[in-house]
Amino acid sequence: DVVVTQTPLSLSVTPGQPASISCKSSQSLLHSDGKTSLFWYLQKPGQSPQLLIYDLSSRFSGVPDRFSGSGSGTDFTLKISRVEAEDVGVYYCMQGIHLPYTFGQGTKLEI
Amino acid sequence: QVQLVESGGGLVKPGGSLRLSCEASGFTFSDHQMSWSRQAPGQGLEWISYTSYSDNTIYYADSVRGRFTISRDNAKNLVYLQMNSLRAEDTAVYYCARGARPNYWGQGTLVTVSS
Numbered sequence: 408d409v410v411v412t413q414t415p416l417s418l419s420v421t422p423g424q425p426a427s428i429s430c431k432s433s434q435s436l437l438h439s440d441g442k443t444s445l446f447w448y449l450q451k452p453g454q455s456p457q458l459l460i461y462d463l464s465s466r467f468s469g470v471p472d473r474f475s476g477s478g479s480g481t482d483f484t485l486k487i488s489r490v491e492a493e494d495v496g497v498y499y500c501m502q503g504i505h506l507p508y509t510f511g512q513g514t515k516l517e518i
Numbered sequence: 519q520v521q522l523v524e525s526g527g528g529l530v531k532p533g534g535s536l537r538l539s540c541e542a543s544g545f546t547f548s549d550h551q552m553s554w555s556r557q558a559p560g561q562g563l564e565w566i567s568y569t570s571y572s573d574n575t576i577y578y579a580d581s582v583r584g585r586f587t588i589s590r591d592n593a594k595n596l597v598y599l600q601m602n603s604l605r606a607e608d609t610a611v612y613y614c615a616r617g618a619r620p621n622y623w624g625q626g627t628l629v630t631v632s633s
C-alpha cells in the first residue's frame with residue numbers, strides 16, 4: 408500500500424497567522440490524465456470529515472479561499488493563509504490513485 | 519443538499535456479523551460511486567471499500583477483504599456493508615461517503631466488537 412506521511416502531527420497557530428501542513432507519499436500521485444490525485448480533509452471536533460481540496464489544488468464547494476493546496480509528484484502542502492477559530496480540528500491528506508486509497512496520520516491544528 | 523445517513527451499528531461479539539446501511543439523498547445516487555471508511559477510537563481514517571455505479575467494480579482493503587461485502591441498491595438509494603467474522607480490531611466508527619474518493623461523508627455509525 409502507498410504510505411502517506413504528514414508533518415507536523417500537531418500545530419498551534421495564532422488566529423490571523425498562516426499555517427502549513429506537509430504530506431508526502433511513497434509513490435507518485437500523478438495520473439496519466441495529468442491530474443494529481445491528492446485530497447485534503449478536515450475533521451472538526453465531534454464531526455465527520457469534510458472535503459477541502461481535491462485533485463491537488465481544487466477547492467471543494469463552499470471552501471474558503473484561505474485554503475490552498477500545492478505540490479507535485481510525491482510532496483504536497485496544504486496552506487491556510489490566515490487561520491480562523493473555526494479551522495481547528497484534524498487535517499488529513501489522502502492519496503486517491505493507488506488502491507487501496509490511504510490517508511496520512513492526521514495533523515491536529517489548535518488555536 | 520447531499521445527505522448520507524448510516525445505520526446498523528452496535529455491539530457485537532467477536533466472530534459475529536453486522537450489516538450497515540447508508541441511505542443517500544439530495545443527488546442522483548446511481549451516478550456516483552460509493553465508499554466506506556472507518557475510524558477506530560482516537561485514531562485516524564482508514565479507507566476500506568468502494569463500489570462502482572452498479573456494483574460492477576468493487577474493491578476492498580486487505581484488512582477487510584474476505585470478511586466484508588459492499589453492495590448497493592440503486593432503486594432504494596442505499597449502500598450496504600455486510601461485515602462477517604468481526605474482530606476486536608474492527609471496532610470503529612464507520613462512515614459511508616459519496617465517491618470512491620470521498621467528497622461527502624455521513625455522520626458515521628459506531629461498531630463495537632467485544633465479548
